[in-house]
Amino acid sequence: MSKETNSKPLTPAVLYILFALAKEACHGYGIMKQVETDSKGKVSMGPGTLYGSLNRMMKAGLIKESQKKIDPDLDDERRIYYEITGLGQESLSAELERYHEVVVLAGQKRLLTKPLAYG
Numbered sequence: 001m002s003k004e005t006n007s008k009p010l011t012p013a014v015l016y017i018l019f020a021l022a023k024e025a026c027h028g029y030g031i032m033k034q035v036e037t038d039s040k041g042k043v044s045m046g047p048g049t050l051y052g053s054l055n056r057m058m059k060a061g062l063i064k065e066s067q068k069k070i071d072p073d074l075d076d077e078r079r080i081y082y083e084i085t086g087l088g089q090e091s092l093s094a095e096l097e098r099y100h101e102v103v104v105l106a107g108q109k110r111l112l113t114k115p116l117a118y119g
Helices: 010-019 028-038 046-061 088-107
Strands: 061-065 080-085
Touching: 010 028, 010 046, 010 061, 010 080, 010 088, 028 046, 046 061, 080 088
Parallel strands: none
Antiparallel strands: 061 080
């Protein structure tokens, strides 16, 4: 069994948080706004959901606190930045592969009601 098929599916909140952190470290409020933007408003999380998810994700090794600050002169020193870990990146990749397989299967079974648009 491959690593991709062995990992558990991610919740929508975790998936979108990993998306938000995939390219650079970000603080909580920035993650919350990025999730809202990326999901086109379909995944909205308040501080309780966000920080609960972040804590569980840190315990699972998917993310960690980052020492990097985007602009230390503008940031409040109490602001915590988070970054994706290697395990987090592997989990995100496995989840995207699962989604890809589902979309391919739906296409083969002609279940898609409209063509997919990329880009």
